[in-house]
Every structure is written in C-alpha cells, then in structure tokens.
Amino acid sequence: MKLFVVKDNQEGAELGYNIIREELENGRLNVFGLATGSTPISLYDRITASDLDFTNVVSINLDEYIGIGADHDQSYHYFMNEHFFSKKPFKANYLPNGLETDAAKECARYNAIIAENPIDVQILGIGENGHIGFNEPGASFDSLTEKVSLTESTIEANARNFASIDDVPRYAYSMGIKSIMSAKKIILFAYGEKKADAIHAMLEVAPSTDCPASALQNHADVIVIADEKAAAKLTNK
Numbered sequence: 001m002k003l004f005v006v007k008d009n010q011e012g013a014e015l016g017y018n019i020i021r022e023e024l025e026n027g028r029l030n031v032f033g034l035a036t037g038s039t040p041i042s043l044y045d046r047i048t049a050s051d052l053d054f055t056n057v058v059s060i061n062l063d064e065y066i067g068i069g070a071d072h073d074q075s076y077h078y079f080m081n082e083h084f085f086s087k088k089p090f091k092a093n094y095l096p097n098g099l100e101t102d103a104a105k106e107c108a109r110y111n112a113i114i115a116e117n118p119i120d121v122q123i124l125g126i127g128e129n130g131h132i133g134f135n136e137p138g139a140s141f142d143s144l145t146e147k148v149s150l151t152e153s154t155i156e157a158n159a160r161n162f163a164s165i166d167d168v169p170r171y172a173y174s175m176g177i178k179s180i181m182s183a184k185k186i187i188l189f190a191y192g193e194k195k196a197d198a199i200h201a202m203l204e205v206a207p208s209t210d211c212p213a214s215a216l217q218n219h220a221d222v223i224v225i226a227d228e229k230a231a232a233k234l235t236n237k
Helices: 008-024 042-046 075-083 103-116 152-161 177-181 193-204 214-216
Strands: 002-006 031-034 058-061 062-066 092-094 121-124 148-149 171-174 187-192 222-227
Touching: 008 121, 008 187, 008 222, 042 075, 058 075, 092 222, 103 148, 103 171, 103 222, 177 187, 177 214, 187 193, 187 214, 193 214, 193 222
Parallel strands: 002 222, 031 058, 031 121, 058 092, 121 187, 187 222
Antiparallel strands: 062 171, 148 171
C-alpha cells in the first residue's frame, strides 16, 4: 500500500482527483467503484467541478440500506444522485436495491453485475471500527455481496443523518471484502482523529477480521490518502 498524508480533505480530494483523471485519460477507468458517506464528498465535488467525462463509464456502488427506497433522502441512491450522478452522467449506474426483500436474489443479482463489470478503480472510506463498505469486524475476507447487520457503533455513527436513531436501518446490502479486493486499484480516504485507530490497524497490524480494512494489505495496488489527524497513530509514515 502507498500512503499519502495530506493537510486536509481538500488536499486529499485534489490528490485523488489527479489519480482518477490519469486513469480515465489513459483508458484504465471503464468501471468506477463508488462509496457514500461524508468522506468522499470533497472528492466528488472536485470531480463534478471538472471537465472529466464519464459518459462511457459504468459505476458500481458499495452498498445500500435495506428497507428504504431510492427516493428516500437518506438512501445511497439519493446521496449519489445529489452529489455525483445529477452532475456527471454515466453509461450506467448500479446500486443494490434496498427494497428487495429476497436477500439471496438481490445478492446474486449484484454479484453478477460485478462479475460482468470488473471494477477498475474502487473508492473507499473506512469506519471507526475498520469497516469497509458495511463489512463489520468479523466479516470473512472471502465474502461477496451479502445482507449484513449493522453494528451499534455504525448505527450510532449514521444516526446524525436521520431524525432519530430509531429510524436508522439495521441491515444493508454490501459488497463483500472479496468483491472489493477484486478491483484493480483501490483508493481509500480517511480524515479526522476518529479514524486514527482504524488506519493504524489497517496499515500496521497483521491482517485480521478484527479490522476488515486490513485485508487491503493483501492487494497489489492500494493508495491510502489520510490527513494528519487520521495518520497520527502510525509509527511509520
């Protein structure tokens, strides 16, 4: 893994943008794996303010809450339309269907999409407990798309986006760790002191399901972009 320590999320977004621009302009970005949450917003803002053209690119998102539809203002469909898709059209956009009650059917559908559209560049954030996507501690490194139960810490972290913590969905469809690892290149962003323990575990502790992101140590091309606070507990920078 390559680590870049930046001043703040704007510097991180600029670095990420330049990597993505180079991949796109050199024909190496045909399928773009995307993430949601507050972390990638600065990157998406930088991209949508640019002249980059994604009309020949397919996007595939990591995850979606179960139990809310695409038009719900806290769904990840809604988030992506708000921050990216409404400003930069793609050839096709794929996200899990949060209203599909047949988990086996939905997971099979999404696994087939990923198999048919191998991801060239995958954007990731990281949870305070080391989760990537909604792969919480204990998730198998061999997992594909699954229906997952969200941990209490993840529910609490996401509660700020809902009227009440009781409104936060308890389940989600998420790409598995093996699905994420299938991407040719991975760019993970981390900002703030709350991510410092997770970044330390991901980079400096032997891979373990205790920190799902530590699986990335076994990937051939991972770029980590972290601000100084997120990188504060690293002993080797």
